[in-house]
Amino acid sequence: MNNINQTIVAPTTNISTQAISLIRISGDDSFNIINKLLNLKITETKNVWVRKLFDKNELVDEVVLTSFVAPASFTGENVVEIACHGGILNTQRIINLIIKNGARMANKGEFSQRAFLNNKIDLIQAEGINDLIFAKNELALKIGVNNMSGTHNQSIINLKANLLDIISRIQVSIDYPDYEDVEGNSIPELTSALSDINVEVNKLLKRSKMAIKNTNGIKTAIVGKTNVGKSSLLNALLNEDKAIVTDIHGTTRDIVTGEINLEHISLNLIDTAGIRNTSDVVESLGIEKSFKMIEEAELVLFVVNNESIEDNENKNIFNKLTDKKFILVVNKSELLSDDEKQQLLNQFNNVVFTSAINQDINALINKIEKIHISEELTKNDSLILINIEQISFVEQVKERLERSLNAIIAGMPIDIVNVDLHEAWNYLNELIGEQYDEEIIDNIFKKYCLGK
Structure with missing residues (x-):
């Protein structure tokens, strides 16, 4: 684990040509280091200061300093934030001066790791910071x-409290077997209490698995025969000319990808080669890839x-979609009459009409959101996790709870049941960071951006 006794510095905004850059210093020596660059010193108090920075006797910049005194800061340490004039050379020069006077580069x-280690935030809050920074849509x-x-996060604390209560009850039964009439210690009561916890864990897992797909991007294949407007549709969705569009059949011979971020959902789009009977070897390979993308x-x-x-080619595609979630996109809707549209709506499910050439794709976007967006995600005020590692912890909790429930129902010794419950308790502790491995914590925070 990094030496948290050292004072660190990093830019908290991109180093680029801009009006203002922000640099953060955190650690016990923050005030001493900044005062080495000032003719007019600042005191170790929470305050905002306007000062001139110097490199020995040479003026470097006029800056605004915001100071925080431990433990009342984001990291829980002494912190000085410097709002300097933007610019690559100016920002780098100030950072180099700070390092020269006793700090090291973060x-x-x-900074977030120190906030966690100093009990300013738990691990769910730390991951939330990263999720916020890299959010691709409104849901994320x-x-x-x-x-x-x-x-x-109180919901995890409540789960821990309820689980600890059950563990304690079982421990009483183990330590004092003669007291069988202790309230809450009967098999039906323990089963009911465990079932209630399991329901909450399953709800959290369900919400989180739904949300992580929407936030990371749903793998979405655009398929169909040649020359039906697949590439035009991709371009319309992306609002850019990413795929080549011609009237020549078989123009797209390999997959073309792109990403679109809607309000509550992201799609990882894949435009595939048009499916038709062909003797062209290269085009045939592309068509094989198209069928693989459907799977x-x-x-x-x-x-x-x-x-x-x-026709037969479309019937073949329909057969491949028997167990798939799909939307039938009738393109070139500008050529259809209202009666023809109604006939299609009566004949097929999940039909939408688009005119990719006219950028008329709103009906498709609305249909995609209707299929994937649930009020359970958009209007629910309960905890939702969108991190693979966090969700895996919840899955481990679920597995232990279900094993315990099955063991109780099967009449197994109560001390065996408690082994699984203790493991579930430990996984909840790891989820919020009350128990952790130092190497794992280092790896978690390495995926964060510099300056955070």
Whole structure:
């Protein structure tokens, strides 16, 4: 683990040509180091100061200093933040002066890591900071803000308290077997209490698994015959000319990818080669990839033209989609009458009409959001986790709880049940960081950006 006794420094904004850059110093020696660069010293108090920075007798910049005194700071240490004039050379020069006078460069995520180690935030809040910074849509942003602030973290504390109560009851039964009539210690009562906890854990897991797909990006394949407008649809969704569009059949011979971030969902789009019977070797390989993408995709946008919707090639694609989540996208809707549209709506499920050439794709976007967005995510005020490691901890908790429930129902010795409950308790502690391995904590914070 990094030496937390050292004073560290890093830019908390990008080093670039801009009006203002922000530099943070954190550690016991923060005030001493900054005062070495000032003719007019600052005192070790919480305050805002306007000062001139000097390199010996040479003026470097006029800055605004914001100072915080431990433990009342983000990191729990003495902190001085410097708002200097932006610019690559100026910002780097000030950082180099601070390092020259006793600080070292912070590692990625080290400020947040110190905040965690100094009990200013728990691990869910720390991960929430990272989720907030890298949010790709409004749902991820909302979850990041809530987790960073600790708004819903009480639910984990409540789970821990309820689980500890059950562990204690069972321990009493083990230590004092003659007191069988202790309230709450009967098998039906323990089973009921454990079932209640398990329900809450399952709800958390369900919400989190739904949310992580929406925030990380749903793998979405655009498939269909040649020349139905798949590449035009990709370009319309991305609002850029990423895929080549021509009237020539078989133009797209390999997959083309892109990402779109809607309000509450992100899509990892894959435009595939048009599916048709062909003797062209290269095109055939692309078509094989198209069928493979159908198998791997979490959502398929099946693009068709009305005049050929039920021909053999499209029937073959329909057969591949039997167990897949898909939307039937009838493109070139500008050529369809209202009666033709209604007939298609009566005949097929999940139909939307688009005109990619006219950028008319709102119906498709609305359908995608309707399929994947639930009020359980957008309007729920309960804890949601969107980090793979955190979700894995919850899965371990669920597994131990279910093993304990099955053991109790099967009439196994109560001390065996308590082994699994203790493990579930430990996983909850690891989830919020009350128990941790130093190497794991180092790795968690290494994925953060510099200056945070």
